[in-house]
Amino acid sequence: MISSRTIWDLALVVMLLIGSAFIWMTRATPGAIATPFVPEPAAAQPAPLVGHPAPEFTLTAVDGVQVSLSDLRGQVVLINLWATWCPPCRAEMPAIQQAYERFRDQGFIVLAVNQQEESATIVKYMNDQRLTFPALLDSDARVSAAYQARVLPSSFFIDRRGIIRAVYRGPMSRGMIEGTIEQLVAETP
Numbered sequence: 001m002i003s004s005r006t007i008w009d010l011a012l013v014v015m016l017l018i019g020s021a022f023i024w025m026t027r028a029t030p031g032a033i034a035t036p037f038v039p040e041p042a043a044a045q046p047a048p049l050v051g052h053p054a055p056e057f058t059l060t061a062v063d064g065v066q067v068s069l070s071d072l073r074g075q076v077v078l079i080n081l082w083a084t085w086c087p088p089c090r091a092e093m094p095a096i097q098q099a100y101e102r103f104r105d106q107g108f109i110v111l112a113v114n115q116q117e118e119s120a121t122i123v124k125y126m127n128d129q130r131l132t133f134p135a136l137l138d139s140d141a142r143v144s145a146a147y148q149a150r151v152l153p154s155s156f157f158i159d160r161r162g163i164i165r166a167v168y169r170g171p172m173s174r175g176m177i178e179g180t181i182e183q184l185v186a187e188t189p
Contacts, residue, residue, distance in 0.1 A: 048147050050167055054079070054158045055146040059136040062119050062126070067111065067136055070162070075107045076184040077158040078177075081138075081149040083115045084125040088171035089153040093129055095174035099181055100133045106185040107160070113138050115152065159184050 048055055054077075058068040069077070080096060082089035100110045110133035114122050122135050138144055147156060150169075157166040157180050166180050 048156060048164050048167065050164050052164055053162055054156060054164050055143075057143045057146065059113065059138060059143060062123050062135045062137065065134075067134060069111075069158075072109060072111075072158075073162050074160050075109050076103075076160060076181060078108070078110045078181070079113060079147070079156040079158065080110060081113045081115060081144055081147060081152060081154040083117055083152055084121055085117075086152045090129075092153060092171045092173075092177075093131060095172070095177050097129075097131050097133065098174065099177045102178070103181050103185055108181055108185055110134070111136055113143050115144050115149070116141055157181070157184060159187065 054069060056069050058066055061067055069079075078096070078099075080089075080092075082093075084090070096110055096112075100108065112126075112131070112133055112135045114135055115138055119137060122137070125131075126135050136143075147154060153168075153171060155166075155168040155172055156164055159165045165184060168176065
């Protein structure tokens with residue numbers, strides 16, 4: 001009969017042999033020419049980062065009005081990338097609406113950038129939920145790609161100078177939304 005101590009000793013020896021073989025096979029050989037590492041591009045543009053200018057875009061709102069981010073310079077902007085079929089997006093919309101109502105007179109605007117849904121679907125949802133901020137159509141997902149919205153919702157708070165000040169991937173709480181807005185509207189342009 002083999003004791004459990006012997007089994008553990010054998011397992012340890014096997015792991016040491018496998019580890020040593022791996023190290024030996026992957027070691028750098030002196031004098032060998034190293035091939036440089038060239039990473040695959042993750043996207044056509046770098047990911048939007050806090051402290052950097054927000055990527056510019058112009059989209060059509062569900063009411064047909066063209067909205068350009070650059071035209072909103074001087075205001076605090078929340079860009080919220082979302083979809084009606086996304087439960088976390090739907091969950092945070094009432095808090096975004098409350099913040100919009102509370103801060104819009106202080107120069108705050110929400111741009112709800114919808115990801116590739118039909119205008120009628122968006123209008124029905126916005127009306128049913130009594131959402132009054134602009135809903136924009138990202139029909140070709142160009143803005144979603146520029147902002148690298150791999151997760152919905154994805155939210156970007158832009159200051160009055162057009163600089164990204166906060167990025168949230170996933171749903172936001174009311175406290176997160178209002179705390180970020182309070183800080184940004186208090187700043188002078």
